[in-house]
Amino acid sequence: MKLLKEKIMSEGLVLNDAILKVDSFLNHQIDPELMMEIGKEFHRRFSGCGITKIFTIESSGIACALPAGLCMHVPVVFARKQKSALMSSEAYSTKVYSFTKKVTSDVTVLKKFLPAGEKILIIDDFLANGEAALGLANIVQQAGSEVVGIGIVIEKSFQPGRQRLIDAGFRVESLARVQAFKDGKVIFAE
């Protein structure tokens, strides 16, 4: 997605050989027009798939998923990261390890918002090791619903997440694929 790659090149900050900061338009400050274009692009890529619901994870995932839900006319459900006080009879839950933050989160979602038989598009801002996406997919499968695809805004293609998701049988669509960081610059895969 050209507009997104241009934004990453102009505003993304390469902190080291693994971390790209995009907090001027995605993770802290949000560019609403860019998010709308991202939503349209997810809609275009997954058109005809019969998606009935979008599933994401707080907080940054919400801004990436909401415009897609608007374009596709489907609800957006976001999983929460903190340990929930809910009974396991009420909520699905899985553990997700963040390599960036070096913490394990309990990711939970109320069962009533993820019934069986749905066709789910998972959306997240970043794909690196694939922990979050695999955790969300695990919850969808616990619910008895189908993961139609996984939509990622920025994929770090030099990390194993994409391959892990493909090996698990999922369709992955990433709007910007970063192959490497070189001299503080972003090199895209395509």
Next chain:
Amino acid sequence: MKLLKEKIMSEGLVLNDAILKVDSFLNHQIDPELMMEIGKEFHRRFSGCGITKIFTIESSGIACALPAGLCMHVPVVFARKQKSALMSSEAYSTKVYSFTKKVTSDVTVLKKFLPAGEKILIIDDFLANGEAALGLANIVQQAGSEVVGIGIVIEKSFQPGRQRLIDAGFRVESLARVQAFKDGKVIFAE
């Protein structure tokens, strides 16, 4: 806002005399079309105010603020709730007490996304005791920017938040004002 009130009446769950759950369209599952109408309504109410940036707080605030940013063509900045590892030279921070969750959060935002001289609209999903809105307003004032107004999706008018914000000199626009809960039903103020 008629559409919002209808949604609250049809899907809102009154848990006790103080708690209204709207997690089927706002706090956990999100209705994107409703959020877009909410964005348009904030735009209408604050048109001509010269707003340059919207300021909200994760997570649910993001879904309420992003469509408004789209309508107003301004960026949306969201404060984070967890304690930041950032230096105080880099970030503004304030403590916000949640009466619902009975915890105090460190609310932080990077200074570079909240420079001086901006005209800020604060948006949040709920107004009860006003702690979150006052905390965000405090940060805007630390930054040397102006709080043009405070836009709230659901106000619990029987709690002191609205009056505290007005006493502090802020303009408050709430899209649904709840006067009371009676026999499990919501009574609106207007």
